[in-house]
Amino acid sequence: MNSQSIENYLKVIFNQAIVTDEVNTTGIAQALEVSLPSVNSMVKKLAGMGLLEYEKYKPLKITEKGRQTAAMIIRKHRLTEMYLVEKMGFGWEEVHDIAEQLEHIQSPEFFDRMDELLGHPQRDPHGSPIPNKQGHIAILEYRMLSDCKPGEKVELKALAHTSDEFLRYLNSKELALGVQVQVVEVEVYDKNMTVDYEGRREVLSALVCSKLLVS
Amino acid sequence: MNSQSIENYLKVIFNQAIVTDEVNTTGIAQALEVSLPSVNSMVKKLAGMGLLEYEKYKPLKITEKGRQTAAMIIRKHRLTEMYLVEKMGFGWEEVHDIAEQLEHIQSPEFFDRMDELLGHPQRDPHGSPIPNKQGHIAILEYRMLSDCKPGEKVELKALAHTSDEFLRYLNSKELALGVQVQVVEVEVYDKNMTVDYEGRREVLSALVCSKLLVS
DNA sequence: TAAATTTGTTAGTCAATGCTAACTATTTAA
DNA sequence: TTAAATAGTTAGCATTGACTAACAAATTTA
Numbered sequence: 456m457n458s459q460s461i462e463n464y465l466k467v468i469f470n471q472a473i474v475t476d477e478v479n480t481t482g483i484a485q486a487l488e489v490s491l492p493s494v495n496s497m498v499k500k501l502a503g504m505g506l507l508e509y510e511k512y513k514p515l516k517i518t519e520k521g522r523q524t525a526a527m528i529i530r531k532h533r534l535t536e537m538y539l540v541e542k543m544g545f546g547w548e549e550v551h552d553i554a555e556q557l558e559h560i561q562s563p564e565f566f567d568r569m570d571e572l573l574g575h576p577q578r579d580p581h582g583s584p585i586p587n588k589q590g591h592i593a594i595l596e597y598r599m600l601s602d603c604k605p606g607e608k609v610e611l612k613a614l615a616h617t618s619d620e621f622l623r624y625l626n627s628k629e630l631a632l633g634v635q636v637q638v639v640e641v642e643v644y645d646k647n648m649t650v651d652y653e654g655r656r657e658v659l660s661a662l663v664c665s666k667l668l669v670s
Numbered sequence: 671m672n673s674q675s676i677e678n679y680l681k682v683i684f685n686q687a688i689v690t691d692e693v694n695t696t697g698i699a700q701a702l703e704v705s706l707p708s709v710n711s712m713v714k715k716l717a718g719m720g721l722l723e724y725e726k727y728k729p730l731k732i733t734e735k736g737r738q739t740a741a742m743i744i745r746k747h748r749l750t751e752m753y754l755v756e757k758m759g760f761g762w763e764e765v766h767d768i769a770e771q772l773e774h775i776q777s778p779e780f781f782d783r784m785d786e787l788l789g790h791p792q793r794d795p796h797g798s799p800i801p802n803k804q805g806h807i808a809i810l811e812y813r814m815l816s817d818c819k820p821g822e823k824v825e826l827k828a829l830a831h832t833s834d835e836f837l838r839y840l841n842s843k844e845l846a847l848g849v850q851v852q853v854v855e856v857e858v859y860d861k862n863m864t865v866d867y868e869g870r871r872e873v874l875s876a877l878v879c880s881k882l883l884v885s
Numbered sequence: 886t887a888a889a890t891t892t893g894t895t896a897g898t899c900a901a902t903g904c905t906a907a908c909t910a911t912t913t914a915a
Numbered sequence: 916t917t918a919a920a921t922a923g924t925t926a927g928c929a930t931t932g933a934c935t936a937a938c939a940a941a942t943t944t945a
Contacts, residue, residue: 460932480893493933495894500931512893512940542757543783553777562768568758675902695923708903710924715901727910727923890943896936904929912921 459559462528463487464497465506466558468517469525477514526590531566532558533579533586538569540580547580548622581622582613582632582668597668600636601646601661608637609669616666628657636669674774677743678702679712680721681773683732684740692729741805746781747773748794748801753784755795762795763837796837797828797847797883815851816861816879823852824884831881843872851884 457465467486471478484494502509506521517525535554539545545553560566570576577593579585586592597612611634614621625631630652639649639656646661659667672680682701686693699709717724721736732740750769754760760768775781785791792808793799801807812827826849829836840846845867854871855864861876874882 458931481891489932490934491893492895492935497932539780543780543787545779545783549779553775553780556775556777557772560768560771562771564760564764565754565758565768568760572758673901696921704902705904706923707905707925712902886945888943888945890941892939892941894937894939896938897934898936899932899934901931901933902929903931905927907924907926909924910922912919914919915917 457524460497461501461504462559464494464501465521465525466528466532468501468507468515469522469529472517472522477516479514523590526586526592528558529592530586530588530590531560533583534566534569534573534576536579536581537573537576537585541573541576542569546622546626547617548619548626550580551617551619578613580632581617583617597670599665600638600648600650600659600667600669601664603638603669605638605640608635610635611667612670613668614666615668621663621666624663628659629653629655630667636667672739675712676716676719677774679709679716680736680740681743681747683716683722683730684737684744687732687737692731694729738805741801741807743773744807745801745803745805746775748798749781749784749788749791751794751796752788752791752800756788756791757784761837761841762832763834763841765795766832766834793828795847796832798832812883812885814880815853815863815865815874815882815884816876818853818884820853820855823850825850826882827885828883829881830883836878836881839878843874844868844870845882851882 464483464487467483468478471482471486480491480494480498483489483498484491487494498507498509498515501507501521506518506524508516508518532554535557536547536550539550539553540547576585578595582595582597584593584595595613598609599615600609600611603609611630611632613632614625634652636650636652639651641648646664648659648661648664650657650659679698679702682698683693686697686701695706695709695713698704698713699706702709713722713724713730716722716736721733721739723731723733747769750772751762751765754765754768755762791800793810797810797812799808799810810828813824814830815824815826818824826845826847828847829840849867851865851867853863854866856862857864861879863874863876863879865872865874
């Protein structure tokens with residue numbers, strides 16, 4: 456029954472709450488590209504609905520109910536992304552905008568069917584966990600590739616960033632989830648990493664390596 | 671760029687324009703379950719956008735641009751219904767409400783992919799034609815079963831009504847598109863029809879028979 | 886610690902889309 | 916052919932979710 460606006464706010468707040476437990480108004484405004492007063496009034500509304508704890512000039516805290524509600528939206532988003540990639544043949548760089556719209560569809564049956572057809576996947580195409588129907592999210596403890604040492608051989612499991620440009624960059628390097636990567640060398644000066652995978656050798660920047668989650 | 675409201679109005683107007691070329695305000699209000707003044711103001715807006723011709727107290731006429739725009743929405747709706755039935759295993763009585771939401775998704779790629787995966791279907795699961803990408807709609811000249819004479823053997827091709835209750839009724843009688851139906855007898859008094867199909871004999875009311883389109 | 890900066894709030898406005906009440910035009914029927 | 920009924924319109928208002936301008940609190944920094 457929540458509007459799309461409410462759902463979008465909640466999703467952003469939830470995602471920020473993962474980083475720091477306490478969320479600030481400005482961050483929400485930036486993420487949603489909306490003015491501060493807009494956030495302020497919506498935050499009051501969400502608090503009135505019991506989804507947030509709000510006190511003037513204090514950082515926001517998401518309630519259990521808010522967390523639960525947000526998890527269900529994220530579940531729909533990530534199931535959709537997985538469905539688009541697995542069943543409809545889209546690339547992982549194409550699915551975000553479509554999922555952003557589909558996540559607001561009100562139809563448990565629709566998403567349950569996706570879930571079934573996919574065999575109850577645990578991760579979306581970018582390696583992010585899909586919350587289960589109870590709103591529980593498996594916490595996956597991956598390391599950043601940038602924290603690995605020369606000689607280590609690891610598998611690319613997830614991405615810490617999923618912008619189109621980054622995904623297209625990874626496509627151009629044929630870096631996909633599941634690829635086995637061996638660290639050859641780390642440049643002391645700029646932390647550039649030379650890595651081997653799939654029979655090729657590439658030099659990856661520290662920025663890129665910090666977005667590649669491995670185990 | 672059109673809002674969901676605009677799209678819903680346009681779809682209703684288009685559908686009414688198929689029946690009678692000139693559409694009246696009250697019909698729109700009833701179809702959308704909205705007040706007359708709401709329709710009046712939206713109609714002016716649509717006219718301002720060049721989708722309708724509007725003159726005070728005159729019946730409305732949809733423009734070519736309006737027809738085109740509506741056809742694309744109906745294309746998305748019907749492709750979605752077909753996809754849900756063919757690729758996701760839904761029953762024909764379950765898909766309307768989901769398609770009603772999905773038809774507003776803005777992503778040509780998404781619907782093109784459905785279209786491809788379905789092999790460019792010409793009809794939705796209820797036998798209604800799917801407009802092509804140019805907005806052209808194949809006009810299918812079917813007869814009503816109620817117009818058939820005893821002894822005639824025809825195939826169920828489409829439905830003139832697609833409410834959940836009607837579809838569930840057809841399910842209960844195992845009446846599906848493609849079924850070969852033979853007219854056994856027509857009761858003069860109430861036009862009830864006795865028909866044979868799939869090895870069973872059923873008596874169908876005149877109302878039901880007028881909603882069954884055959885050839 | 887006082888000034889400057891950043892962050893958050895309030896007040897007032899706007900556009901989209903809905904509504905009711907009151908009115909007018911058109912159509913139907915007595 | 917006039918009265919009643921129906922259909923369409925206008926005016927004014929409510930709600931949602933956005934905005935700017937102005938201000939207040941909290942934090943940073945000189």
